[in-house]
Amino acid sequence: MLFTILFGLIATLFLVPFGKKIKSKWSIILPFIPACLFAYYLGYIPKIAEGSTFFQQTNWVPSLNINFDFRLDGLSLLFCLLITGIGTGIFFYARTYLKGHPYFDRFFGYLLLFMSAMLGLVLSDNLLLLFVFWELTSISSFFLIGFNNEQEESRKSALTALTITGMGGFFLVAGLVLIGNIAGTYSISALVDQRETIIQHQLYPLILGFLFIGAFTKSAQFPFHFWLPGAMKAPTPVSAYLHSATMVKAGIYLLARFFPILGGTEMWSYPLMIVGGFTMLYAAIHSLFRIDLKSILAYTTISALGILVFLLGLGTKEAIIAASVFILVHALYKATLFLVTGIIDHETGTRDITVLSGLRKVLLPVGIAAGLAALSSAGVPLTFGFIGKDLVYESTLHAAPQLSLILTALALITNICLLAAGFMAGLKPFFGELPEQYSKLHLPYLSMWIPPLVLGVLSLLFGLFPGIVGDLLSYQTANAIFGKDTAMHLAIWHGFNTVLLLSAVTLIVGTILYIVNKPNESKVKFIEKWSAFSPQAIFTRYANDIFKFSSWYTNSFHNGYLRSYHLKIILFAEALLIYRLWLSGPILINFDNLSPLTIYEVAVVIILLGALLIVIITPSRLTSVVSMSVIGYCICLMFVFYSAPDLAMTQFTIDTLTTVLFVLVLYKLPSFLSLASPKQKIRDMFVALGFGTILSIIALKVIYEPVVKDTTNFYGENAYILAKGKNVVNVILADFRGIDTMFETVVLSIAAVGVYSLLKLRLKPSEKE
Structure with missing residues (x-):
């Protein structure tokens, strides 16, 4: 497993010296990297389907409990297949989509880095290792979202995404460290045995809060959802990869992985049901007002993620089964629709659904792929989406009696809106009359329309034969999340029942809503009127306040004058030393014990x-x-x-x-410039006298402190044995000098990177001004 992660990282490094070759001749190699990894993980399906779990352990920093510990079970295998399988299609697609781009090699370097980070995240069996890869996904996605760095909106979107997910990462690491300290282990597998210890601990609510913030920020849950629509400024391959099968599902993976450890309590269930339920309804309704294809898909993605959080909060066996299936359902149809959107934008130059129609006449295979994805998104029978939506309804119907009706109604309204939005994105651009300006369009290269067509066909095949994918993959995924056997078996037909009735209502009402709803610019403006009260506006105002405070702080404390820096450092040191002296109690110094002054000392x-x-x-x-x-x-x-x-x-x-x-x-x-006023000179005099007085008091107190020989004895006993030094002082100096040299090396390395960046900087004439 470790080699699959390193494989992508090493390939990324090779793009640096061979970037020019990749741009011209060798780009065909790139898609076969995820393809090989996909084939490798496909080989595990028979063994995982039998209930096997595979572990790999490699020491890294054992003193800090950080090791390359990996685990492959049903849950991690599902994500590995999504990351590498859909990744293969994305790589083929992007190779053509970005053909001729000046940063072609750089894009694939970022993409490979992100793929490796996601694989490391879902395979990690160590809390701290999981966090390392979690942060690496945030950093690599920052480069991908801001790939079109010449556009201000792209840079802004990338910074917003990094800020929100980075903040979540800060809370996540706090939660993970608390879990590790309470349980006495950082092994995720071993934490299952410590479940009761963690749940009964007084810090359990705090741990959940930290974990939820990390998951909500990454998976775009309200009120952190706004970064995802903004991230649509990225190239289409990035949107398709990050927002269908990988990055946004990282938060879902986190909740699913920790469900057997932390789940099953009211403090787990109610926050997830409330946040997930509100997010799925809020985003589904918002998607009906959008006219940009990417914007529609962004909000339906947020809604789908809300459904998954909602199901994991519900926490029943039926809900976990529904979540394990819906992860795959959503990845297939959403990746297809994103790739189709990229083709439409690539060929027509627009993503506005109010001007797009009739494209089936010139882009028939693309239209078929979009149609299959839209039908799966709607939950039409014989598609995989039908199975997924049925399972969602079954989970709400099997909830607690007092909640069942409310939760089912919430899921019904959400699915109706998602059906209409899916038809808007997948059917509307291809039906109706073909505008004259699009009559001469032609199909793009095979590598662009084959991947979405394959994914669309898979949505149909998995719907026709759900038992195969259910028995081989989803069954063990559900077992890994639930922590015990779910006895899951997928089938097309379960007879005439309430679930079937709800599916029929969804199809009929959703289709009517699609026909009646006429998205236009005025509806978008109506939504934008309320933007001042949106979470994005609130976070923006908060960020602006932080910027103002930072500016004031910088101008006050970092004004560029060395004397000012010295003054503030000395004042802070004095305050700290005075506080420490005050804590140590009264100062009792016997001057009679001091040696008398000599003439030469005076x-x-x-x-x-x-x-x-x-x-x-x-x-x-x-x-x-x-x-x-x-x-x-x-x-x-x-x-x-x-x-x-x-x-x-x-x-x-x-x-x-x-x-x-x-x-x-x-x-x-020249001579000194006397810039200090008389008052400043007096101030500086008192500061200097105070500092000297404090140090003198400390020196006198040291004389009367009891001598502690622990450090002396340690170096005396170990200087020669461990360090091979006969002079203890030299050994101590060598030890500290080694630490000092290490930090100096880091500082010099950072400086070297900065100097290299400046040397490589090529500014435009306008930027030089």
């Missing part, structure tokens, strides 16, 4: 103070440098007086070298 202090006075009042840089060196040499003498000749020699060498360098560099510079 003489050195007088010289030091004189040199310090010269540094303060002199207008000459050279004089100040020489005076500073005198201060340094006086400190050297202090070290000699108190039996520290090694420190004295080090200080002497540094002072001498520093003085020479400063003289060489500064002697040609």
